[in-house]
Amino acid sequence: MVGFGFTPVRAMRVATLLDHYVVGSVLQQQADRRRHEDEGATPPELLPEDQRAALTEGTPTLAAALRDGGDPGGDDAFDDGLRMLVGGITTDLSQAPTP
Numbered sequence: 001m002v003g004f005g006f007t008p009v010r011a012m013r014v015a016t017l018l019d020h021y022v023v024g025s026v027l028q029q030q031a032d033r034r035r036h037e038d039e040g041a042t043p044p045e046l047l048p049e050d051q052r053a054a055l056t057e058g059t060p061t062l063a064a065a066l067r068d069g070g071d072p073g074g075d076d077a078f079d080d081g082l083r084m085l086v087g088g089i090t091t092d093l094s095q096a097p098t099p
Contacts, residue, residue: 005093014089021085025078032073045071 001011036043044052056063070076 005096007096010093010096017085017089018082021082025073025081029073045074 001014002008006014032043035041044055047055052066053063056066066072
């Protein structure tokens with residue numbers, strides 16, 4: 001990363017940020033799976049549409065986000081979040097003063 005213009009400090013922080021994002025996502029997926037197994041509950045993304053709609057009845061913005069974006073812990077959400085992080089990192093690098 002230093003070869004692409006990052007300072008050593010920024011390179012370390014970017015690597016740490018991405019590591020935390022990936023590890024945190026995996027830990028969250030495992031915890032959700034374990035919690036549903038322990039409770040004997042069906043994960044919301046696997047519920048029939050009418051039951052999912054009942055869960056978000058009073059929160060239309062959340063309902064729209066789930067309807068249009070799918071499982072917030074799924075692969076598409078992970079990929080989108082990673083693109084947002086990389087986009088922000090790229091913008092930060094392009095705005096950094098040249099050493």
